[in-house]
Amino acid sequence: SQTIHQWPATLVQPVGSPLSLECTVEGTSNPNLYWYRQAAGRGLQLLFYSVGIGQISSEVPQNLSASRPQDRQFILSSKKLLLSDSGFYLCAWSETSYEQYFGPGTRLTVT
Amino acid sequence: GQQLNQSPQSMFIQEGEDVSMNCTSSSIFNTWLWYKQEPGEGPVLLIALYKAGELTSNGRLTAQFGITRKDSFLNISASIPSDVGIYFCAGRAPNAGGTSYGKLTFGQGTILTVHP
Numbered sequence: 001s002q003t004i005h006q007w008p009a010t011l012v013q014p015v016g017s018p019l020s021l022e023c024t025v026e027g028t029s030n031p032n033l034y035w036y037r038q039a040a041g042r043g044l045q046l047l048f049y050s051v052g053i054g055q056i057s058s059e060v061p062q063n064l065s066a067s068r069p070q071d072r073q074f075i076l077s078s079k080k081l082l083l084s085d086s087g088f089y090l091c092a093w094s095e096t097s098y099e100q101y102f103g104p105g106t107r108l109t110v111t
Numbered sequence: 112g113q114q115l116n117q118s119p120q121s122m123f124i125q126e127g128e129d130v131s132m133n134c135t136s137s138s139i140f141n142t143w144l145w146y147k148q149e150p151g152e153g154p155v156l157l158i159a160l161y162k163a164g165e166l167t168s169n170g171r172l173t174a175q176f177g178i179t180r181k182d183s184f185l186n187i188s189a190s191i192p193s194d195v196g197i198y199f200c201a202g203r204a205p206n207a208g209g210t211s212y213g214k215l216t217f218g219q220g221t222i223l224t225v226h227p
Binding site for chain 1: 142144146151152153154155156159161197199201203213214215217219220
């Protein structure tokens with residue numbers, strides 16, 4: 001069966017510091033991968049998606065970037081965090097263009 | 112882009128009551144998904160719908176894909192305290208090309224509170 005992991009689970013970072021969040025999927029090959037941000041427990045905003053290694057599409061201009069160095073690894077990064085980057089970051093995968101399955105999330109607080 | 116209107120925004124009900132929520136869109140979707148999210152966790156897929164008019168159940172949950180393809184409904188029967196959480200609808204539009212492949216549009220969620 002497929003599983004999805006995210007780490008860290010929680011993170012507190014100062015403004016201006018770098019960021020790296022990691023997501024890995026097990027039990028599937030060549031999944032579509034997604035990064036979402038959720039603010040205040042409501043509404044999921046799609047940040048990036050990837051249909052293959054090295055293929056990243058950005059949905060909104062922002063202070064973040066994403067990379068997919070391996071088939072089942074998806075990384076969300078920032079060179080300098082802003083206060084507005086705080087939120088709950090969710091990674092998701094899908095095998096087709098239909099059902100997406102979410103990871104446990106990372107709670108990021110920028111201070 | 113597409114937008115989904117999910118209602119109600121919140122519900123406060125007594126244990127044992129039935130619950131209904133819905134999502135509507137100004138454009139058509141060819142897939143509807145319903146998720147539940149508990150505090151501090153990622154959303155969990157409850158039901159997936161693929162055909163207009165489709166009615167699918169998962170235990171006490173029943174969801175329907177609207178005939179117009181612009182709406183979907185989720186019903187929970189005989190609610191229990193563990194039903195609390197945020198329920199999200201999500202829709203996938205007909206593939207408009209490579210840039211829309213696999214993308215979902217999410218509603219803003221319905222917060223469900225169940226009083227024992």
